[in-house]
Amino acid sequence: MKKKTYYLKTEDDSLCDLKLSKLLCPVCNGRYNHKTRIVKRSGHDNYQAWKGRGNLIEIFMHGECGHNWSLSIGFHKGESFIFCKQTRKR
Numbered sequence: 001m002k003k004k005t006y007y008l009k010t011e012d013d014s015l016c017d018l019k020l021s022k023l024l025c026p027v028c029n030g031r032y033n034h035k036t037r038i039v040k041r042s043g044h045d046n047y048q049a050w051k052g053r054g055n056l057i058e059i060f061m062h063g064e065c066g067h068n069w070s071l072s073i074g075f076h077k078g079e080s081f082i083f084c085k086q087t088r089k090r
């Protein structure tokens, strides 16, 4: 079965330093999401933490909608990649 793709969503689709933008649940657009834990993973320059070679920071979220998901930033050689994914229960 093909895995469903979820997209990082914010309330107004703009991210800038002048205006806060509320993160939404990537599954159902739920507005109330709570941080459950933050995990730092070392990629050992060998793709061990994510699709890239470097380190990863994951912020695990639990939505009042019932969905669990994570907001992640992957790092490698000065480039940074942000993405989200649906996760299992806490």
Ligand SMILES: [Zn+2]
Binding pocket: 025, 026, 027, 028, 029, 030, 063, 065, 066, 067
């Ligand atoms: Zn949701």
